[in-house]
Amino acid sequence: MAGHNKWSQIKRKKGALDAKRSKIFTRLIKEITVAVKEGGPDPEGNPRLRMAIQNSKSVNMPKDNIERAIKKGENTDSNYSEVTYEGYATNGVAVFIECATDNINRTVQNLRTIFNKYDGSLGTNGSLEFIFDRKGVFVIKLSPVQLPDEDEFILEMIDAGAEEVEFEEECITIYCAMEDFGQLQKKVESMHLEVENAELQRLPKTTVTLELEPLQKVLRFIDTLEDDDDVQKVYHNLDLNEELLAKLES
Incomplete structure (x- = not known):
């Protein structure tokens, strides 16, 4: 993991x-x-x-x-459909898009235009199943909540369905299988932990590393996708290492 x-x-x-x-x-x-x-x-x-x-x-x-x-x-007049799209940016970067839309034709046309503009290719549903895992991800704030011993906390989370628990400086990240999300959500709520974010995410099994210039182009492509009104979430398998992050921020 x-x-x-x-x-x-x-x-x-x-x-x-x-x-x-x-x-x-x-x-x-x-x-x-x-x-x-x-x-x-x-x-x-x-x-x-x-x-x-x-x-x-x-x-x-x-x-x-x-x-x-x-x-x-x-309101019965509100009618969003949840749809997903898959494809590739340049340099073989896989992209998975989740949308909520009241007009699927508009959404498809907008996404196709963005992919074409950035030399990407919109694929068929299911084509990226081998690249992404759908997992539950909980981010818990460490303060001001007082947590039990790390080992004890990890065991409690595993009993509730967690696959991995990672302690960091300001938060704890907990991962679980999609089917265990509800059970783990109940456990976290019962402990009155301060949840920064909890959601199902698509996590890449493999990543692609790019040099700065092609990386910037792919990030512009992802930014454009995220700016579309119908797009809820965009997942990709870019490997943004510390060195590249520093260059992007400079």
């Missing part, structure tokens, strides 16, 4: 850049709306909605925005 850990670290290091370009509130509102459509407006009986609300609070989304998103989900 070392590759998964590295991926998590990379995402956080790049988080400041992501926050500037991503329409975070818009995407979380869509997630809440879809969650309500799927499982109803009561967070107690709808784990997906509960998770979406928690993630919204962690980025300081106002309570009024959350409540409006829930009401929107109850």
Whole structure:
């Protein structure tokens, strides 16, 4: 799971850049709306909605925005479809895209235009199954919550379905199989831990390393995908090592 850990670290290091370009509130509102459509407006009986609300609070989304998103989900006129797309950027970088859209034709056309502009290729669904694993990822803030002994905590998490637990300076990252996500979510909630983020992610099994110039082109491509209103999440298998991150930030 070392590759998964590295991926998590990379995402956080790049988080400041992501926050500037991503329409975070818009995407979380869509997630809440879809969650309500799927499982109803009561967070107690709808784990997906509960998770979406928690993630919204962690980025300081106002309570009024959350409540409006829930009401929107109850409105029968609101009709988002969840769709995924797969393809390759230049230099063999795999890209997996999750969307929430009310117009699939528009979404496909927009994505095809972006892929063509950056010399990528939009593939068929299932073509990247061998590259990405879908895993539950929980990021827990270390303070001000007082946690038990590391070994004891790890054992508790494993009993609840965790595959790996990684302690870092300011947080703990917990990984689990997709099917164990709900069980682990209940365990984390029962311990009243401060959750920074909890979601299902697509983690790369293998990564691609690029030199700075082609890397910058692929990152521009990913940025453009993320800026599309219908796109919720973009996953890729770029290896952003410490040296490259330093060059990108300079």
